[in-house]
Amino acid sequence: MESYDLVVIGGGSAGLKAARLAAQMGKHVAVAEARETGGECFWAGCVPTKALLRAAQVWKQVTQTAPYGIHVTVDRADFAEAMAYKARKMREVGGNGPPDAGLSKWGAAFFPEYASFEEPHKIRVGKKVIHAEQVLIATGTVPAIPPISGLKEAGFITNREAVMLTSLPKRLAVIGAGPIGLEFALLFRRFGAEVTVLERLPQVLPREDVEIAERVAASMQQEGIRLILSAHVECVERCNGSKCLHLSSPSGVEKIACDEILVAAGRWPAVGELNLEAAGLAIERNALPVDAYLRTRVPSIWAAGDVTGSPLFTHVASYAGGVMVRNAFANANEPVDYSVTPRCTYIDPEVASVGLTEQEALAAGLKIRVSRYDYADLDRAVLSNAPEGLVKLIVEEASGRILGGHIFGEHASSVIAEIAVCMRNHLPIQAITQTMHAYPSFPEAIEAAAAQF
Ligand SMILES: Cc1cc2nc3c(=O)[nH]c(=O)nc-3n(C[C@H](O)[C@H](O)[C@H](O)COP(=O)(O)OP(=O)(O)OC[C@H]3O[C@@H](n4cnc5c(N)ncnc54)[C@H](O)[C@@H]3O)c2cc1C
Numbered sequence: 045m046e047s048y049d050l051v052v053i054g055g056g057s058a059g060l061k062a063a064r065l066a067a068q069m070g071k072h073v074a075v076a077e078a079r080e081t082g083g084e085c086f087w088a089g090c091v092p093t094k095a096l097l098r099a100a101q102v103w104k105q106v107t108q109t110a111p112y113g114i115h116v117t118v119d120r121a122d123f124a125e126a127m128a129y130k131a132r133k134m135r136e137v138g139g140n141g142p143p144d145a146g147l148s149k150w151g152a153a154f155f156p157e158y159a160s161f162e163e164p165h166k167i168r169v170g171k172k173v174i175h176a177e178q179v180l181i182a183t184g185t186v187p188a189i190p191p192i193s194g195l196k197e198a199g200f201i202t203n204r205e206a207v208m209l210t211s212l213p214k215r216l217a218v219i220g221a222g223p224i225g226l227e228f229a230l231l232f233r234r235f236g237a238e239v240t241v242l243e244r245l246p247q248v249l250p251r252e253d254v255e256i257a258e259r260v261a262a263s264m265q266q267e268g269i270r271l272i273l274s275a276h277v278e279c280v281e282r283c284n285g286s287k288c289l290h291l292s293s294p295s296g297v298e299k300i301a302c303d304e305i306l307v308a309a310g311r312w313p314a315v316g317e318l319n320l321e322a323a324g325l326a327i328e329r330n331a332l333p334v335d336a337y338l339r340t341r342v343p344s345i346w347a348a349g350d351v352t353g354s355p356l357f358t359h360v361a362s363y364a365g366g367v368m369v370r371n372a373f374a375n376a377n378e379p380v381d382y383s384v385t386p387r388c389t390y391i392d393p394e395v396a397s398v399g400l401t402e403q404e405a406l407a408a409g410l411k412i413r414v415s416r417y418d419y420a421d422l423d424r425a426v427l428s429n430a431p432e433g434l435v436k437l438i439v440e441e442a443s444g445r446i447l448g449g450h451i452f453g454e455h456a457s458s459v460i461a462e463i464a465v466c467m468r469n470h471l472p473i474q475a476i477t478q479t480m481h482a483y484p485s486f487p488e489a490i491e492a493a494a495a496q497f
Pocket residue numbers: 053054055056057058059076077078079080081082083084085086088089090091093094157158159160182183184185203224314315317318348349350351355356357358359360361390
């Protein structure tokens with residue numbers, strides 16, 4: 045039986061990072077990947093959606109040039125051609141590399157197969173069973189499908205199908221107003237679809253600060269997206285060639301007819317094929333449980349990335365893959381620390397945050413001060429005709445420690461890095477005010493918010 049120092053199950057952000065690092069350390073590594081290396085991020089997540097959102101942003105910009113004295117006649121936005129743009133950009137980002145994502149270069153073995161446990165350290169990959177000294181489970185997540193009566197029968201799509209569509213659904217209903225739901229809602233709306241978003245909670249982006257989420261909701265509505273909050277979708281049925289959702293919300297009971305339903309209602313750990321029981325493991329509370337060092341409760345079996353219920357981001361998964369290898373092979377004894385994780389939602393303008401929201405800080409009993417700075421007061425935003433936005437800083441009153449930063453506005457995903465650097469390095473709020481910021485620039489909004497302390 046072939047034997048490896050490390051068998052990685054799942055060739056996404058967490059698995060590939062771990063496999064490369066372990067192989068570079070001279071370990072004998074094998075990776076099993078059921079679909080294609082790159083994982084959800086490359087094939088159906090970050091990469092395709094950001095290319096498509098860029099196309100949608102350019103389309104809006106070219107239709108609104110008159111304020112700049114530029115008078116152009118634009119014809120139409122072709123959804124299928126935008127999809128082709130996305131495919132080209134994916135090839136550029138992916139580098140047209142080999143299916144093993146260059147693992148063989150590092151001496152790692154690659155099995156393009158589903159992996160499943162036979163025993164804790166014996167893993168079936170296709171027809172073979174291989175032995176693993178250490179195992180990393182990095183299988184990510186699959187879309188969670190809410191148990192709504194008639195949904196399966198009526199048919200729906202998830203992010204995986206949405207990034208592959210070649211024609212635009214005329215009327216789209218989106219279930220869930222998390223990052224996936226909102227990014228797709230904006231994208232399809234800008235290309236001309238009639239979009240309704242149904243969210244069961246009273247807030248869009250429920251993990252974001254309430255004030256930021258309210259601004260986002262207003263901005264989505266201005267785009268022409270219909271938002272129904274505190275919505276309860278009772279059932280779905282086929283009606284007159286359409287799909288009809290029956291729902292109740294604070295405004296009453298109604299029926300929404302659409303051509304397609306996009307389910308973006310959260311994620312579920314991808315363990316369907318793994319035969320976890322044979323390893324002595326089980327899912328608990330929507331995740332594969334690990335300790336702070338990424339060990340599962342079975343010796344020498346580790347897990348990293350989305351499957352563990354860590355914040356569901358590529359940069360987190362990749363970081364965790366690195367921590368796992370250092371703990372398994374370098375005795376690093378390094379606990380994971382997700383406390384300074386930048387989170388971005390790439391609507392337009394963007395949302396970005398790091399650390400605690402005002403509501404979380406108050407719930408934790410912390411004595412805080414909150415400062416806000418509006419993009420409408422920021423010279424660069426005004427000059428760029430992008431006055432929609434808000435920066436919010438949450439600071440511990442006594443120490444000046446930055447607890448959280450929240451931005452809704454142009455370039456938020458880039459501007460948030462300054463706050464993350466301060467927080468990660470325990471720099472107080474004064475570190476921002478004592479640093480010159482270029483005039484006029486978007487990071488000046490952070491400086492102005494910090495100056496209020
Ligand atoms: C629409 C969308 C947009 C997103 N946008 C962003 C973004 O802009 N920025 C960001 O940071 N994050 C984004 N994310 C989240 C990001 O995609 C994930 O956090 C990231 O992919 C997690 O990496 P992972 O390695 O844990 O899992 P995955 O990327 O899911 O990789 C797991 C891999 O394991 C394989 N696998 C599963 N079971 C088995 C098995 N039994 N045997 C072999 N292989 C198996 C799968 O095929 C998959 O390739 C987005 C997600 C979605 C869905």
